[in-house]
Amino acid sequence: MISPLLANICLHYVLDLWAERWRRREATGDMIIVRGACPRAARSAASGADDVVAGFEHEADARRFLEAMRARFEEFALSLHPDKTRLIEFGRHAATRRAQRGLGKPETFNFLGFTLICGKSRQGRFLLKRRTRRDRMRTKLQEIKGELRRRMHQPIPEQGQWLRQVVTGFFAYHAVPTNFRALGAFRLHTIRLWRRALRRRSQKDRVTWQRIEQLAADFLPTPRILHPWPSDRFAVKHPRWEPYAGKLHVRIWCSEASCHSSGCKSRQQKESGPCCSYIQRQ
Numbered sequence: 001m002i003s004p005l006l007a008n009i010c011l012h013y014v015l016d017l018w019a020e021r022w023r024r025r026e027a028t029g030d031m032i033i034v035r036g037a038c039p040r041a042a043r044s045a046a047s048g049a050d051d052v053v054a055g056f057e058h059e060a061d062a063r064r065f066l067e068a069m070r071a072r073f074e075e076f077a078l079s080l081h082p083d084k085t086r087l088i089e090f091g092r093h094a095a096t097r098r099a100q101r102g103l104g105k106p107e108t109f110n111f112l113g114f115t116l117i118c119g120k121s122r123q124g125r126f127l128l129k130r131r132t133r134r135d136r137m138r139t140k141l142q143e144i145k146g147e148l149r150r151r152m153h154q155p156i157p158e159q160g161q162w163l164r165q166v167v168t169g170f171f172a173y174h175a176v177p178t179n180f181r182a183l184g185a186f187r188l189h190t191i192r193l194w195r196r197a198l199r200r201r202s203q204k205d206r207v208t209w210q211r212i213e214q215l216a217a218d219f220l221p222t223p224r225i226l227h228p229w230p231s232d233r234f235a236v237k238h239p240r241w242e243p244y245a246g247k248l249h250v251r252i253w254c255s256e257a258s259c260h261s262s263g264c265k266s267r268q269q270k271e272s273g274p275c276c277s278y279i280q281r282q
Contacts, residue, residue, distance in 0.1 A: 029057030036112045092126040132182040148197040160219030175226035183223035191216045
């Protein structure tokens with residue numbers, strides 16, 4: 001486990017500090033960058049140890065940042081993965097703009113075990129959807145299948161306790177909003193694999209669906225969302241009533257609607273300046 005630690009220390013200097021400086025000095029619009037540690041990727045020292053997603057308000061900033069990041073990595077004998085590095089149009093207005101140009105739906109991308117999709121809510125508003133990657137789920141089910149074959153002749157309670165730990169661990173990471181269907185699919189496939197393993201223990205075994213459904217109800221957890229929406233989590237970490245907590249040189253302007261609802265003092269100054277709903281960095 002020392003490789004991911006060393007990779008994160010290296011990329012903190014190579015990427016994190018440099019990207020923050022580039023955002024302050026070079027970016028002409030809003031910019032956000034998210035880097036998620038991935039222990040599996042740390043085995044490759046040439047292509048970088050982490051997954052990185054960077055979002056930009058302007059396409060020109062995205063292209064300039066990509067070229068600058070390539071040059072930055074070359075200084076340290078590193079390179080971007082040619083197949084995983086893409087520049088795509090994604091976000092709130094991506095679908096509308098692509099439709100105006102006669103193009104299809106916005107592209108999707110994978111990040112930290114999820115496929116991120118530009119979707120819509122029931123009210124027709126933009127909604128960022130996260131789905132468990134199909135290849136990751138398929139790989140996990142193959143592991144469960146092999147382990148069930150090895151545990152085939154163990155008592156059913158022992159198998160059930162082991163499967164409960166596996167399904168609970170899967171839900172602990174993947175039980176995010178908009179991913180409920182994938183949770184149900186994973187549980188259903190696990191039940192089918194369990195039934196198949198039990199029926200192979202003996203030619204005279206008669207494990208019916210009623211029996212396996214009862215076992216699943218006794219041992220396997222039911223799908224439910226365990227994590228909050230990203231906006232709720234962000235509000236907890238960065239409350240609006242403490243705009244300067246841990247953030248230097250940041251000024252927050254609030255919308256007129258939020259001013260009236262929260263009694264913000266900036267409402268008194270709206271005649272002297274504009275009012276907007278995004279964060280502007282000085």
